[in-house]
Amino acid sequence: MANAAWKEVSNVQKFVRLRKKAQLTIPTEIVEQLHLNEGDNLNIQVEDGRIILIPTVTIAKDQAWFWTESWQQGERQAERDAEKGRLTDISDEKELDAFFDTLDK
Template identity: 45%
Template sequence: MLTEIRSRSQITIPVEIIKKLDLKKGDTLEIKVDGDQIILRPVVTVPKEQAFFWTNKWQQEEKQVEKEIENEKINSADSKEQLFKDLEL
């Protein structure tokens, strides 16, 4: 596929690529130059106050909790009374 640079340095991304990557108006693309290549990559941005969730440490801890849930190592309570009873053990 080919595209050309238009006025104001704009390009059109072919519709086939838009559909394949499920891109929508307003989506954010990262632009990277690698040698003589221009690489466009869709990215999802998150508010700064939520960025902690996507750190490696937090994601590792999330995976650990998921494993504990799968292995039934995490208990749940049906009521606050049951919760407090379980905490007393």
Template identity: 40%
Template structure:
């Protein structure tokens, strides 16, 4: 049996009659869980692991693709370095694109 250091204890919850538990704010924060997220349980060698699973709507999945996220990182880095341009009008912006 695994004996955890009690200083690692995030809290505890009481199992209710219908199999429901309420997670404390501290536990939800540790799981990065928000209302509406699923919570997934996995057992391995007698230890139960828990994690929050956030479902992404099909019409939003493109944003979370590795390619799009790489572009988001690149854009954030360019903004942080001050590599931006400001345009006073849509026409000016389109002209800069060669339109």
């Protein structure tokens, strides 16, 4: 999942020095462009001899269901329905029961 703000980032090339304990400092310009903060998680990958750092967000296990493809499809469908005005106002339990009754038919 890409963060929309990351798409606006310009290409930057900086050189850093690997220090003791394999530590390096990400240049401030890059940290600011990617809106990174101390404690953020980065996924590190090696591809074709290159080190790639990808900012990641950790999702709590009890929230992981929301990010499944099937749930996200439903979210996208709900968004389309809302944009097209396909909504039903329900103000109380009685109206909700009546609405569910129409779905059963």
